[in-house]
Every structure is written in structure tokens, then in C-alpha cells.
Amino acid sequence: MPPHILLRELDIPDIRNFDVYTANGGYEGLRKALTMKPDEVTQVVKDSNLRGRGGAGFPTGLKWSFVPKVEGPKYVAVNADESEPGTFKDRQILENNPHQLLEGALICAYAIQATAIYIYCRGEFWDLAHNLEEQIEVARKAGWVGQNIGGSHWSCEVYIHLGAGAYICGEESALLNSIEGKLGQPRVRPPFPAVSGLYAAPTVINNVETLANVPPIIVNGAAWFKTMGTEKSPGPKIFCMSGHIARPGNYELPLGITFRELIETAGGVANGKKLKAILPSGASGPMVPGTDQVLDTKLTYEDVAALGTVLGSASVIILDEDTDIVWATLKMARFFRHESCGKCTPCREGTYWLEKRMEAIYGRKAAPADVKLIEDVAMQMQGKCLCALGDFATSPILSSVKHFRSEYDAYVASAQPAVRPAAGAARGRAAAPAAAGD
């Protein structure tokens, strides 16, 4: 097994300790970056083809290059909100390898000449945030945080901001609002954060895992990074394995391994059961059936997209043969309704109606036309919301109907029409579009 690049505590147990980190090459990436021009640092990250690990897979170096080269404040915001169901990789980095994140964020800040870094941690990470603050002070004493970093002319402060438990605050513009003390709701774009972000200044927002990849890229070079994975999806990735899997947990593996290899590495489907479906990206990406074609698909951004789903943050949830897909989809519909921030109408109303009709289907109080109705509502939401949360909410609905239609049909076939509530009767809200036969 080659040594881990991100989950280094698995090879060096005390790597979270500053002295152990520096004795094992820590802060060499930042030291080297400070000898380079800021643009050269961005170019190395661009050449590496590192893609954002927070979900969208956007090329990291390209994002940094969008920041205008103007005088004045610029910021880096580290996205440590980690609220996607089934995602638990960033917390492992924050807990066990915090200096690698800090070093990566500092290299990013140097590349865009930022004056401050804000690390946005989800509220439940209060203990990790406390630990991180201690480590920031240790790094400050060593000259890596604050004034004249590493003896250079560049200075940068690091702040930690704790969220208050809202999934939407992982969305980058809502995250910025939250740091500013405003309601955690997404902003209208353009302008994009690289031009007008935190406090209207140019801002780069990157995920924890993305930034933890940066120090080894600067030390070892872009070509080294591309020896792992594929040309379009290079490097290591932490796969969060949960659901019906024998050994749940985080697995750092090169991108490009197959679903089959990943599941085998995590011990296979729990209790020797057969695989029914996979959610490759938590609740927000479409589910796929556990067919041989899916199992032999490479885990890269491009190959997974060709299956009609997304790699996202690689929070892989395994569903075994006994899973009730309608029940599982209702759970996800409930999550998105609860987390919709309510700012835009299609998401606020759409997530509400999706949950209501899913409840009716699961409660055997729906008509066959309701299956078509939830598809229609989801289609009406797609591409019409202020941020991606609305699109995310449609993924479990549309993909489960597409791949597991027979399970919906069984529920509605066994429904008792006499006990069905009239559409629109619930909680005094405006009536839902009537299902045929209503």
C-alpha cells in the first residue's frame, strides 16, 4: 500500500502534532511556494488538474486564476461545513491532519495574495474548531500565520467561523452570507465570489479536502499528481462509505478505481446481501442500480457523469436488496424540504410538495398519477432555483422513479383511495397541481 497523501495519520499516527508534521515534510509546500511568484503557484495547481472535492469538481487552479490582480483585500474561505448526508471526510482531515489543511489554505492565500483566511466549520464541529484554533496558534509561533509569513513580505490572518447547523450554509454564497452575519441564504450570481465574494472582495472558496491536496502538489509537482487517477480526474480521493456496507468509513484511494473495487475494499455489502442501488454522492446525486455496468464504472468525474449521476463529494451510500426505495426516497425528500432555505419559490414550494406526495405514496394514500406528479414537480424545479439545493432535491425522486418504478407502482396499486386527502388540503397551503384522477 503506498503511503496516504491525505489521511496521513493512518501511516504517521501523531501527524496532527505540529512537530511531527514538520518532521515529515510539513510546511515545505508553503516554504517552496513563497520562493515562487503567486501566479506560478496557481499555474502548478492548474497544471495538476486538481478538481474541487466539495461536490462540483470545478478545476481548482482555474478558480484561483479568476481572482483579479488588484490592490485591496482578498479572502480565502475554507468550506468545512460538511453537511451532505453520508459525507464525513473533511472532519477526519480537520481532526487528524489539520496542518495540511492550514498549509494548503495558506498556499492558496499566497497565490491570490489574500490577507485573511476564514475556515467555516459546521456548528457540530465545535470541538474540532477548538483544536484547530490551538493548531493555528502553534503555526503562528512558528511564523506560518500572521505577519511576514515565513520571513516574506506577505501577511495573512486565519479566522474560524462556526455555523449553526444549516445544510444550505455549505453552498458557497450562503456560506459567505453566514460569515458576514447575514441569513444563510444563497446570493444571486453573477457576480461570482472570485470577483465579489466575502465583504464584496475577491474570494476563493475551496473544500477542506481540495486544499489538503495542495501542499503535496507544490512539493512534488503537477506531473506527480497526475500519476494517480486519470488525466481529467487525477489524484487521490477520500471515499466515504456508508449504508449497507460491511466496513463503513473513509477510504483514500486513487480516482479511477471502479465501484466494484471500492465496495470490495470496504468489505462488500453488509451481511452478504445483494447490492440493490448506490448513491454515489449522498442524497444530492441521482441513485444508480447495482448492475454490472455500474459496478465496472470507474470512479472519475467523467465516467460517473456518463452513468447519469455525479461523483460529487464521493459520499457513497450502499443500499442492499432489502431496501425499500420509496421509504429511502421519502427520507431524502424530507431532508431537502427541511433544509430548503425558502428564498426562492421553486425550491421552497417544490421540496414541500415532493415531501407531501412522497408521504402519500409511502402511506398508501396516493393514486397512480401521483408518481407522474412527483416527476412533473421535480422537472419543474430543475434549473429554476437560485442554487443547486433545488436540483439536489430532485435527484433522489427522478432517479428512483426511473430505476425502481415498479416499487412505486406497488405502493400506489395497494393504496386505499377512500382515505386519500384532497390535494392541497394539507396545512392550508396553496393547492398542489392536481394529479390526473384527483
Ligand SMILES: Cc1cc2nc3c(=O)[nH]c(=O)nc-3n(C[C@H](O)[C@H](O)[C@H](O)COP(=O)(O)O)c2cc1C
Ligand atoms: C446545498 C449545498 C450544500 C453544499 N455543501 C457543501 C459542503 O458542505 N462542503 C463543501 O465543500 N461544498 C459544499 N457545497 C459546494 C460549494 O457550494 C462549493 O462548490 C465548494 O465549496 C467549492 O469548493 P471546491 O471547488 O474545493 O469543491 C454545497 C453546495 C450546495 C448547493
